[in-house]
Amino acid sequence: MPDTKRQPKQRSLPEAGQMADRVAPFALIVGIVLTTVGFFLAFFYAAPVNGAEVYARDAAGNILRDSAGNALPALEEIGGQLVSNVLLISQKIFYFHMPVALVSFLALAVAAFYCVRFLMTKQQRYDTCARISMEIALVFVICTMITGEMWTRFEWGVWWTWEPRLTTYLILMLVVIAYFVLRNALDDPERCATYAAVVGIIAFVDVPICFMITRLVPSSVHPVVLREGGMSADMGITLVLVLIGMLCVAFALYRMRFRQVRMQERVEALKAALDEE
Amino acid sequence: MATPSTFRQYKTLLVKDVRQEFRTKEMLTSMGIYALLVLIVYGAALAQTSNQLDILQMSGGLLWALIVFTSLLGLNRSFFAEKEQGCIEGILLAPLDRSVLFLAKATSNLLFLIIIEVIAVPLFWFFFLTTTTPAETFPLMVVPLIVGTIGVAGVGTLLSTITMNTRGKDVMLAVLFIPLIFPLLYACVSATTAVLVGGDTALNTFMLSLVLAAGYDIIMVLLSWVLYDFVISA
Numbered sequence: 001m002p003d004t005k006r007q008p009k010q011r012s013l014p015e016a017g018q019m020a021d022r023v024a025p026f027a028l029i030v031g032i033v034l035t036t037v038g039f040f041l042a043f044f045y046a047a048p049v050n051g052a053e054v055y056a057r058d059a060a061g062n063i064l065r066d067s068a069g070n071a072l073p074a075l076e077e078i079g080g081q082l083v084s085n086v087l088l089i090s091q092k093i094f095y096f097h098m099p100v101a102l103v104s105f106l107a108l109a110v111a112a113f114y115c116v117r118f119l120m121t122k123q124q125r126y127d128t129c130a131r132i133s134m135e136i137a138l139v140f141v142i143c144t145m146i147t148g149e150m151w152t153r154f155e156w157g158v159w160w161t162w163e164p165r166l167t168t169y170l171i172l173m174l175v176v177i178a179y180f181v182l183r184n185a186l187d188d189p190e191r192c193a194t195y196a197a198v199v200g201i202i203a204f205v206d207v208p209i210c211f212m213i214t215r216l217v218p219s220s221v222h223p224v225v226l227r228e229g230g231m232s233a234d235m236g237i238t239l240v241l242v243l244i245g246m247l248c249v250a251f252a253l254y255r256m257r258f259r260q261v262r263m264q265e266r267v268e269a270l271k272a273a274l275d276e277e
Numbered sequence: 278m279a280t281p282s283t284f285r286q287y288k289t290l291l292v293k294d295v296r297q298e299f300r301t302k303e304m305l306t307s308m309g310i311y312a313l314l315v316l317i318v319y320g321a322a323l324a325q326t327s328n329q330l331d332i333l334q335m336s337g338g339l340l341w342a343l344i345v346f347t348s349l350l351g352l353n354r355s356f357f358a359e360k361e362q363g364c365i366e367g368i369l370l371a372p373l374d375r376s377v378l379f380l381a382k383a384t385s386n387l388l389f390l391i392i393i394e395v396i397a398v399p400l401f402w403f404f405f406l407t408t409t410t411p412a413e414t415f416p417l418m419v420v421p422l423i424v425g426t427i428g429v430a431g432v433g434t435l436l437s438t439i440t441m442n443t444r445g446k447d448v449m450l451a452v453l454f455i456p457l458i459f460p461l462l463y464a465c466v467s468a469t470t471a472v473l474v475g476g477d478t479a480l481n482t483f484m485l486s487l488v489l490a491a492g493y494d495i496i497m498v499l500l501s502w503v504l505y506d507f508v509i510s511a
Contacts, residue, residue, distance in 0.1 A: 119507050167463070174456035181452050185443040194511035195439050198504045202435075202457060205496060209460060 013269045014125065016262035020255050028252035034245030041238040042095040093154075095235075097147040099243035101169075103250045104140035105207050107133050108176075112204035115197035127193035128265065130200055132257050134179055136250055141173045168210040175203040286373045290381035295388065297358060304389055308351040312397040315343050316404055323405070333409050337418075337470030340401055341462055344425070345455070347397065348390050352433040353450055355386055356441040369509065379434060379505035383498075387430035394422060412475020417483065418468075424490045425465035431498035432457055438508050461497075464490035 111133035118126035148166070153159055160166070179199050186192035281289070298304055319339060323332070359365040368378065433454060440449040468486035471479040 119504075168460070171456040171459045175453075178452045178456060182439070182443065182449065185445060185449050187444075191442065191511045194507055195443075198435070198439065198508055199453065201504060202432075202497075202500060205500065206457075206460070 013273075014128075014262050014265040016259045016266070021259050024252045024255035024259075027248045028256075031245045031248030031250075031252060034241050034248065036245075038095060038238055038242035038245055041241065042092045046092075046095070046235045046238045093147050093151045095238050095242050097144065097151055098239065099246045100140050100147060101144040102243060103246045104137050104144055105211060106247070107137035107140055107250060107254075108172075108204055108207050111137055111200050112207075115200035115204075118193060118197045119201075122190075124193070124265070125262075127197065128261055129258065130197060131183070132254055132261060134176060134200065135257065136254050138173075138176050138180070139253070140246075140250065141169075141176055144169070145173060164213045165210060168206060168213050172203070172206045172210055175199075175206060179203060280372070283374065283377055286377050287381050287384075290368070290378060291384055294381065294385035298385070298389065301358075303357070304351050304354045305392060307354065308347050308389070308393045309396055311350050312343060312347045312393060313400065315346055316397075316400060319343075320404065331409070332405055333411060333474050334470065336401075336406060336411075336473055337466045337468075339405070340398065340469060341425070341466045343397060343401060344390075344394065344422075344429070345458065345462060347393060348426075348429050348433060349451055349454060351389060351393070352386065352437040352454070353440075353447055355382065355389075355434070355437050360441050365509075375506040375509050376502055378509060379502055382438075383430050383434040383501075386434055387426060390426050390430055391423075394426065398422070406473075411473045412479065414472040414475055414479060414483075417472040421465045421468040421472075421487060421490065424487060424494060425461060428461045428490070428494040428497055429458060431494070431501050435501035435505055435508060438505070457497075461490055461493045464493065 111130050114126045114130035114133060117123075118130055148169070149159065152161065152166070179196060182199055183192055183196050186195060356365070359368075436450055436453045436457070440446040440453065443449045464486040468483050468490065471482040471486065
């Protein structure tokens with residue numbers, strides 16, 4: 001990223017429109033195409049998954065069958081709730097749920113990086129970067145929550161369960177929202193930027209916790225997919241396509257919003273400069 | 278004139294906070310009364326269930342809810358005098374390392390929280406746990422109380438400094454404090470409940486939760502300590 005080495009004394013205007021901005025529209029198109037292709041692949045290419053079906057069993061553990069030989073469904077307790085669970089087409093949500101969640105983690109990491117950069121240099125540019133990364137993170141966190149809720153509802157039969165990853169992700173969302181509430185509650189721009197940077201860094205502590213929690217505390221709802229080899233090749237390809245698509249979309253959104261905000265800041269700076277003359 | 282050592286600076290600031298508190302008793306009385314009021318609300322909330330329900334299973338959670346809400350009130354007040362009487366400007370004029378300020382403030386907050394817990398936990402016991410028989414491991418609940426309070430005081434000091442200058446600071450502190458403290462709260466509730474209820478796996482759960490809580494404490498307190506310089510100077 002080209003650093004303009006802006007000195008606070010020598011007045012230079014907020015800039016935007018570097019190479020990355022020219023790439024952004026193409027990235028958006030590529031992202032949309034890849035995500036759409038991934039959407040079709042998820043339904044027509046990736047094999048349907050026969051997930052955790054719950055059958056009635058007798059005392060010896062044999063599956064009970066009806067007269068036609070079909071297994072009888074039953075109820076099982078998952079997360080303190082009784083669910084009767086035959087996996088439907090809802091597993092397709094996975095191909096969007098996981099990439100969106102990964103992108104939200106990445107956006108938070110980028111935001112934390114810019115927060116650190118801001119505290120090091122106190123340049124307004126980094127504060128803007130951090131704020132916009134947070135905005136992108138919020139968009140993807142909310143998308144993850146929505147897909148996750150559909151997933152838990154249709155796959156596990158409950159709207160909400162206080163399962164470790166759901167819980168840590170919920171508080172992650174609350175912290176991201178708190179970041180914007182805090183920004184709104186402060187008037188002095190420099191103080192606002194500093195406080196927001198501090199909260200942005202602290203908020204990032206929850207990301208590794210949320211990421212690692214399923215490895216530390218085994219949970220029935222979120223399996224560790226990658227390490228346990230729970231995916232076949234066709235599922236993997238679909239997932240990677242959607243992941244790359246989502247990354248492109250996130251990048252494009254970030255750059256476009258950044259350009260808009262920077263232009264606005266430039267106009268403000270120009271106005272201030274004109275007033276002085 | 279030689280600069281006083283860091284420890285003397287720390288001691289002076291701490292003594293100032295403690296002396297101010299014991300003269301006005303502003304934070305301690307408000308926290309104490311609030312804790313009692315929360316207990317009374319619990320009484321109403323649980324009045325219909327106590328015959329059928331095993332209160333032991335819920336006691337860890339109820340106790341920690343009491344501590345979190347009470348400390349929220351106290352932390353809000355901890356910078357009140359500094360801000361109202363311009364004391365913070367005077368302290369910032371002195372040539373001392375800002376992290377000493379954090380340590381002194383966090384220690385005084387920790388001290389006040391512990392004083393309140395010494396009053397509130399026996400009261401909680403008196404109101405709700407005398408009808409049941411907790412497991413024999415119950416004295417161990419002091420450990421999660423201490424670990425949890427250290428984390429609450431550390432993170433709370435940083436956040437109350439941030440919210441001191443915001444509009445609507447009471448709400449702002451809660452909005453930041455409760456999500457950030459959540460992992461610690463979760464671990465402490467699980468540890469406290471494990472020793473109160475007992476059972477075969479209680480000690481395992483207790484140790485695992487304590488390790489998680491202590492790890493969270495170390496990360497958060499160190500991070501708050503490092504970042505405090507930026508916050509107080511802004």
